Amino acid sequence: xxxxxxxxxxxxxxxxxxxxxxxxxxxxxxxxxxxxxxxxxxxxxxxxxxxxxxxxxxxxxxxxxxxxxxxxxxxxxxxxxxxxxxxxxxxxxxxxxxxxxxxxxxxxxxxxxxxxxxxxxxxxxxxxxxxxxxxxxxxxxxxxxxxxxxxxxxxxxxxxxxxxxxxxxxxxxxxxxxxxxxxxxxxxxxxxxxxxxxxxxxxxxxxxxxxxxxxxxxxxxxxxxxxxxxxxxxxxxxxxxxxxxxxxxxxxxxxxxxxxxxxxxxxxxxxxxxxxxxxxxxxxxxxxxxxxxxxxxxxxxxxxxxxxxxxxxxxxxxxxxxxxxxxxxxxxxxxxxxxxxxxxx
Ligand SMILES: *Cc1c(COP(=O)(O)O)cnc(C)c1O
Ligand code: SF4
Numbered sequence: 001x002x003x004x005x006x007x008x009x010x011x012x013x014x015x016x017x018x019x020x021x022x023x024x025x026x027x028x029x030x031x032x033x034x035x036x037x038x039x040x041x042x043x044x045x046x047x048x049x050x051x052x053x054x055x056x057x058x059x060x061x062x063x064x065x066x067x068x069x070x071x072x073x074x075x076x077x078x079x080x081x082x083x084x085x086x087x088x089x090x091x092x093x094x095x096x097x098x099x100x101x102x103x104x105x106x107x108x109x110x111x112x113x114x115x116x117x118x119x120x121x122x123x124x125x126x127x128x129x130x131x132x133x134x135x136x137x138x139x140x141x142x143x144x145x146x147x148x149x150x151x152x153x154x155x156x157x158x159x160x161x162x163x164x165x166x167x168x169x170x171x172x173x174x175x176x177x178x179x180x181x182x183x184x185x186x187x188x189x190x191x192x193x194x195x196x197x198x199x200x201x202x203x204x205x206x207x208x209x210x211x212x213x214x215x216x217x218x219x220x221x222x223x224x225x226x227x228x229x230x231x232x233x234x235x236x237x238x239x240x241x242x243x244x245x246x247x248x249x250x251x252x253x254x255x256x257x258x259x260x261x262x263x264x265x266x267x268x269x270x271x272x273x274x275x276x277x278x279x280x281x282x283x284x285x286x287x288x289x290x291x292x293x294x295x296x297x298x299x300x301x302x303x304x305x306x307x308x309x310x311x312x313x314x315x316x317x318x319x320x321x322x323x324x325x326x327x328x329x330x331x332x333x334x335x336x337x338x339x340x341x342x343x344x345x
Contacts, residue, residue, distance in 0.1 A: 019201075019208040023125055023173065027058050030081070037076065038068045045083040054134045054296075056081055057127040062204045065234055074232040074264045078128050084299040085129065092295045094135045098331040107151045112335055115163045115196075118151055120171035120182070126204045130261055130300040132292035132329075133169070152185045155192070163194040172201040172208050180216035187220045195222040198257075200229040203236075206243035218250035227286060228256045231265050233273040241281035248282050255286035258324065260307055261300045268313035275314065275322040285324035290339060292329055308341055 016024075027033050030048065033056065034041055058079045066075045102111045109117040127134075155161055164186055171179070186192055201208040217224060226247055230236060247254055256278050258265065265271055275285050288311065291301045302310075311326045327336040337343065 017176075017210055017212060019205055019210060020175075022059055022061065022205055022207060025060065026125065027060060027063055028056055030056055033058065033063065033076075033080070036063055037066055037070075037073075039071055043071055047083045047086060048081040051081045051085075054127055054131075057124070059125050059205045061206065061239070062126060062235075065237055067234075072263070073234075074270070075234055077264050078130070078231065078261070079126060081129060082299070085296040087298060088295065089298040092293045092298050094295055096132055096292045096294045096331075097329055099136075101331075105150055105154055107148075108154060109167075110161075114160060115165060116155060116158075116161050117165045117167045118155075118171075118182075119168060120166040120179070121169040121174045123173055124168065124170040125173060125201055125208075128200075130259060130291060130294075130297040132294045132297075134294060134296060148182060148185075152182070152189075155186070156189045159191040162192060163196055164192060165196040165198060167198040170199050170201055171197055172199045172213070176212040176216060179213075183216055183220050183222075187222055193223060194225065195220060196225045196227060198227045198229070202226070202243040202247065203228055203230045203240055206239040209243040209246045214246060214250050217247070217252060223253075224251070225253045225255060228254065228283060229258070230256055230274065230278065231258045231261060232270060233277040236274075236277040236281060244281045244283055254283045256283050256324075257287040257289060258285070259289045259291060259300075260302045260310070260326075261291065262302050263300070266302045266306065266310065268310050268317075271310060271314055272317050275318055275324070279322055285322060287336065288324040288326050289336075290326070290328040304339060307339065 027036065030044055031041060034043060056079065062075060062079075066073045070076070099109050099111075102109050104110060107119045109119065111117075124131075155164060166179075166182075183195065186195065228244075230240075244254055258271075258274065260266060265274065271288070278285055288307075290304065290307060291297060293301070307326055311323065314323050325336075326339045328339050330337045
């Protein structure tokens with residue numbers, strides 16, 4: 001006979017949506033990652049054994065898209081901690097965007113007119129080594145710790161806000177119950193017309209786009225935009241394509257933003273293929289970000305002159321709607337700042 005407690009635990013486990021089970025089962029051991037990719041453990045620098053608050057974290061669905069036996073794989077490069085992260089370089093800061101200065105209350109960030117960003121979750125399915133939030137104080141920025149009401153009230157009190165952006169972390173690591181509740185309350189605010197979701201989950205864990213998600217996403221009166229985050233064409237496979245189709249089936253507009261990363265996507269051919277692969281599954285490129293100068297990510301930086309040349313090559317090869325806008329975040333600027341040969345950024 002199975003003891004009752006054990007039976008209960010396994011029932012609860014199988015009741016979890018598939019994506020939540022995948023989230024519990026991400027790869028977080030460096031040794032296991034190398035073993036899955038048939039790579040030698042000697043690749044590991046002993047200094048990365050402890051990555052502190054920003055450990056290795058990658059869904060198995062994403063690992064499956066990495067090329068085995070290739071230490072330079074562009075997907076692996078995005079998640080593998082390396083000793084280069086410990087280099088301290090001048091100009092690279094713990095919190096490059098000074099977001100704490102733009103947080104009117106915990107969980108809300110307003111930098112631009114008409115749009116407000118809600119820190120909807122404090123974690124991601126994947127830890128991208130170049131992430132500007134790698135040192136972010138999520139513990140104090142998390143709206144769900146009793147702050148959701150305050151966040152909604154403060155948006156309701158400001159009629160200049162038209163668009164709410166759910167961000168994080170990754171907002172889609174939150175449960176559908178929580179998200180549906182938040183979106184319901186936002187939908188009641190008359191001066192809002194648009195809901196935007198910035199998420200990498202449909203790319204790194206496409207099973208996240210399930211019926212429960214489509215249910216609330218398809219039923220808000222707000223016009224809805226989902227901005228994905230993919231950096232390399234190898235990230236876009238059939239599962240991702242089907243997840244995008246499901247999203248678009250609810251009437252959502254799907255865009256993509258990328259970060260320009262040395263050793264990942266700093267070749268024109270890859271960026272061109274990325275745009276085409278995105279379009280093939282129904283996604284338009286939106287932004288190509290220059291790296292935010294966060295400490296630990298300097299080795300990913302691509303020089304502005306190189307970035308400009310890459311975008312010029314894209315422009316020559318692609319229709320205008322497949323060329324993303326090259327931008328950089330500048331603390332205090334009223335929008336993302338376009339990078340041009342003349343802007344001196
Ligand atoms: C990027 C960002 C936005 C959205 O900017 P768009 O140019 O509208 O995409 C809004 N708020 C914050 C804090 C941002 O960082
Ligand atoms: S998914 Fe986005 S927010 Fe999360 S670690 Fe990656 S870059 Fe950072």
